[in-house]
Amino acid sequence: MVRQKKNWDEDDVRINKSRQFGSSNKTRPRTKDRPDYSKAQSATIIEVDRGRVQCLIESGANKTIITAMKARELGKKSVVVGDLVSVVGDISGTEGSLARVVSVLARKNxxxxxxxxxxxxxxxxxxxxxxxxxxxxxxxxxxxxxxxxxxxxxxxxxxxxxxxxxxxxxxxxxxxxxxxxxxxxxxxxxxxxxxxxxxxxxxxxxxxxxxxxxxxxxxxxxxxxxxxxxxxxxxxxxxxxxxxxxxxxxxxxxxxxxxxxxxxxxxxxxxxxxxxxxxxxxTPGVRSFGIAHIQPSRVISAFPEFTKAISHCPKNCSHNEATCALNDWPGFTNQNLARLESLRRVLSVE
Incomplete structure (x- = not known):
């Protein structure tokens, strides 16, 4: 069956009235402008309770505890106790006041x-x-x-x-x-x-x-x-x-x-x-503490006496295998070897 070509006219075009020129219902035009948080105050998170957080603001000798809520764009699990953040809004700390956490600064650890x-x-x-x-x-x-x-x-x-x-x-x-x-x-x-x-x-x-x-x-x-x-x-x-x-x-x-x-x-x-x-x-008591996200090389590097040796290890070395450079590294004392043995036992935990 051959479909016949239809002759279209202006009555067949659907018009979005909200976008018609001069319409009182036209939508707000998109913009690349973002809120100005240049005057945001720095604070430290000291408690997280559901959607609200307690923050400590330090200004010289003055220290204030405020209540704040997280900005939606930060996501559900974006802040933890110890985080350094930027807050805007009511930072007076008076009862009933509420500020807003708008950004989380880089963590040192x-x-x-x-x-x-x-x-x-x-x-x-x-x-x-x-x-x-x-x-x-x-x-x-x-x-x-x-x-x-x-x-x-x-x-x-x-x-x-x-x-x-x-x-x-x-x-x-x-x-x-x-x-x-x-x-x-x-x-x-x-x-x-x-x-x-x-x-x-x-x-x-x-x-x-x-x-x-x-x-x-x-x-x-x-x-x-x-x-x-x-x-x-x-x-x-x-x-x-x-x-x-x-x-x-x-x-x-x-x-x-x-x-x-x-x-x-x-x-x-x-x-x-x-x-x-x-x-x-x-912190709440824990019943599981997984470490699947940890790389052994970063753990070993926390011990300065092993830094030079591990630079000679094979790629992706687990530091607990026959080809590991730590096995026969010259200059290790008995104390070094004892610490290495303890550290390898820690790294081998499952």
């Missing part, structure tokens, strides 16, 4: 994990930190090398100083477990509920430290004791309700129950201008 070791499902926990405190218990729940090793891999990858805090010293000593990490020269603090936290506080002073650990290890109890010791329960957030709830361990599974649902930054000083001012970032 970030603490990330992958879910079930899927490299494409990377989650950022916090950003721009100086130290990571890996909190484990002597028992109840039992300390796990796999978790500590994974946390160390991320720390070395991002240039974050790791420390280990072992709680519940009143139940066991944990020395045998800690022996595994002695050659990596990591600071270790062994405490219980009644411990003097003076030495730990000195290590936290003038630093931004993120605390991570499994549920039930006593992390929230530790945070509360640190805040009590600094006599500064609520400078950053305004009321005592921000003290972290504490929980216990499930007797059936041996795992802790989640008591913290979001990360929050808390100051460790009697005032913002305290001599030993520092921040701790408490």
């Amino acid at each position: 970030s603490l990330t994990r992958t879910i079930d070791d899927h490299a494409n499902d990377e989650r950022v926990i916090v950003a721009n930190v100086d130290q990571i405190a890996i909190v484990i218990a002597t028992t109840n729940p039992e300390p796990r090398e796999g978790f500590v090793d994974r946390a160390l891999v991320v720390a070395y990858d991002q240039g974050i100083e790791p420390i280990i805090i072992m709680t519940k010293q009143d139940l066991a000593n944990g020395d045998e477990f800690l022996e595994t990490y002695k050659d990596l020269e990591i600071k270790v603090f062994k405490i219980d509920k009644s411990s003097d936290l003076g030495k730990l506080q000195k290590t936290l002073a003038n630093k931004i430290t993120v605390l991570i650990g499994h549920s039930g290890v006593g992390k929230s109890t530790l945070v509360n004791n640190l805040l009590e010791s600094s006599k500064n329960k609520s400078v950053a957030v305004g009321d005592d309700s921000k003290h972290r709830a504490t929980g216990d361990v499930n007797e059936v599974t041996g795992r802790g129950r989640h008591t913290s649902s979001s990360a929050i930054a808390l100051p460790l000083s009697s005032s913002f201008d305290g001599e030993n001012f520092g921040w701790i970032i408490d």
Whole structure:
């Protein structure tokens, strides 16, 4: 069947009335102009709660806590505690005021994990930190090398100083477990509920430290004791309700129950201008800490004594194979070799 050609005329043309010249309903013309954020104020994210965030604005000696919402263009998971951001709008900090986060500045580092070791499902926990405190218990729940090793891999990858805090010293000593990490020269603090936290506080002073650990290890109890010791329960957030709830361990599974649902930054000083001012970032207890997104070469490069040797490694070297240049590198001391053995064990964690 041959389709006959139709003779078209002007009645067959559909006209969009909203675009007719002179129409009162014409649409707004497109523009390449973008909002001017040149006068945006810099701030630091100290808490993320659903669609709203708490930000700290510092201007000389003046420090203000404000509430803000994220600009839509930033996306759902675009900001985390520790992020440096730009904010516009009402930054007075008065009750009921609301500002807007319009951009996130480049991060110097970030603490990330992958879910079930899927490299494409990377989650950022916090950003721009100086130290990571890996909190484990002597028992109840039992300390796990796999978790500590994974946390160390991320720390070395991002240039974050790791420390280990072992709680519940009143139940066991944990020395045998800690022996595994002695050659990596990591600071270790062994405490219980009644411990003097003076030495730990000195290590936290003038630093931004993120605390991570499994549920039930006593992390929230530790945070509360640190805040009590600094006599500064609520400078950053305004009321005592921000003290972290504490929980216990499930007797059936041996795992802790989640008591913290979001990360929050808390100051460790009697005032913002305290001599030993520092921040701790408490995070929810984690049950999985995947490191599929980490490259072994970046971890090894965090150790200066191995820098020259790894430059002679084969391409894509895992640093745990027969052809690795680290195997027979001249000049390594026994201490170097001990640290290398420990580091390779950490890198081989699955």
